[in-house]
Amino acid sequence: MKVFQSIIWAFFAFFLAGSFASCKKDDLPNNGEPRIRYVRITEPTAADSLLIGAAQGQLIAIMGENLNDTREVWFNDQKAILTSTYITATSILVSVPSPIPIDVSNKVKLIFGNGTNLEYQFEVQISEPxxxxxxxxxxxxxxxxxxxxxxxxxxxxxxxxxxxxxxxxxxxxxxxxxxxxxxxxxxxxxxxxxxxxxxSNFWFRDNRNIVISSDPFTGWWNASYVVSAPGPDDPQLINGNYIRVKKVIGDWAWTEVAGGPADAMGDISKNIPDEAILKPELYNLKFEVNTKKPYDKSMVRFNFGLAAQDNANYQWAPPIDTKGAWQTVTIPFNELASSYNAKLAVNPNGYWTRVLIQGPGEWDADISFDNFRIVPKEIKE
Structure with a gap:
């Protein structure tokens, strides 16, 4: 009889426990099922700032219901680091993983202790190149x-x-x-x-608005500097002929490298766009340079876009050392324009051009140039 009573009381206790558990589950939000309502930033004064995405490493708050059994949080294919004290029934504080995802789902996934999971649309905001x-x-x-x-x-x-x-x-x-x-x-x-x-905001093998190319040589000075068939000691060709200055230039010695008036330069002298003359701040002077020996003395001086000779010029100062490789140099065209005595003015007949070496210190020069061009700073799509 006592055994029977014990069984009855055990059954009754089990029934009450089940009823209580059932009532408790019914009382839970969303019937006890996990749910993400939104994601927000963690700054208390901006708690109403909701997020649809976040950057790598950013700390966020995942807000919802019945989240306390969360064991793992994944952003795309990257697992986040969790701290148990930052997990409650209504929130999870977690930092977006810094490693770059390979499989991009644009979702955050919560994995719970019972093996179930919950996904929510959320973008890890990684910059385009x-x-x-x-x-x-x-x-x-x-x-x-x-x-x-x-x-x-x-x-x-x-x-x-x-x-x-x-x-x-x-x-x-x-x-x-x-x-x-x-x-x-x-x-x-x-x-x-x-x-x-x-x-890119530049052109590969940029052939726009070239004003000195040596293909073919034009101008007043130094056809002997033009390299068309490189020898073993010469830099390689990158776009037809180029200019190589290989000599000792004395302290303040005057060495004309290339250029001349429009009628000597030919049609290439007309390649500067009118907009560059009127708005030089929108354009750059670009060219390729190669130094077999460091450019560490004297001064390379440029004149581009003038109607006639002007002995004021832009001074491209040393040091430069490309160690025998070609590099592109970019100089804002308005810096050239502001260095002249004369003001730039549109000239349909073309422009005066000069590359000159003159400055302090004896320079054992071995420097090459190619593709002087005046090109827009911004490419308009």
Whole structure:
């Protein structure tokens, strides 16, 4: 009899416990099922600032119901680090993982102790590539170009005008090296990652508005400086002929390198756009330079865009040392314009041009130039 009574009391206790548990579950929000209502920033004074995405490393608050059994939180394919004291029934404080996801779902996933999971639409906001510059905008087919910028994350592609892609050689967050493919044409470069595509604000093999190219030589001075068939000691050709100055230049010695008046330079003297003359702040002077020996003495002086000779000039000061490699130099065109005595004025007949070396110190020069051009700072799509 006592055994029977014990069984009855045990059953009754079990029934009461089940009823109590059932009532408790019914009393819970969303019938005890986990739910994410929204995500917000953690700043108390801005608690109403809701988020649909966040940057890598940002601390966020996931708000909802019945979240206290959360064991893992994933953003795309990256697992976040959880602190148990930051997990409650109504909130989870967690930092978005810093590693770059490969499989991008744009979702946050919560995994619970019973093995179930809950997904919520949420974007990890990773910047699209930033394409800043190329060490040299002129690189031969098969050679490796270096692109500087930011947010270079694999997998990554580099496409050139002409509809061809380069072979990726190496990837760092701010430096990208790519082998130039057959068929690459002058134009913008497009860098693409999982997080977007960006076109460069420069042209690869930029052939716009060239005012000194030596293809063919024109002007008053120093045809003997032009290299058309490089020898073993010469820099390689990057765009036809180039200029090489290889000599000792004395202290304050006057050395004309290239240029002359419009009628001596020919049609190339007309290549500066009218807008560059009227609004020089919108344009850059660009050219390629190669130093076999450091440019560490004297001064290289430029005149571009003048109607006639003006002995005031822009002074491109040392030191520069490219160690035998070609590099692109960029100088704001308004800096040249402000260095002249004369004011720039549109001239349909062309412009006076000069590259001159004169300055302090004896210089054992071995410097090459190519592709002097006046190009827009911004490419208009």
């Amino acid at each position: 930033l394409v800043g510059s190329m060490v040299s905008e002129y690189v031969a087919t098969g050679d490796v170009a270096t692109i500087r910028g930011d947010y270079f994350y694999e997998p990554i592609t580099v496409a050139f005008a002409g509809g061809v892609e380069g072979e990726i050689v190496s990837v760092e967050p701010q430096i990208l090296r790519v082998k130039i493919p057959e068929g690459a044409q002058p134009g913008q470069v497009t860098v693409t990652t999982n997080f977007g595509s960006t076109k």
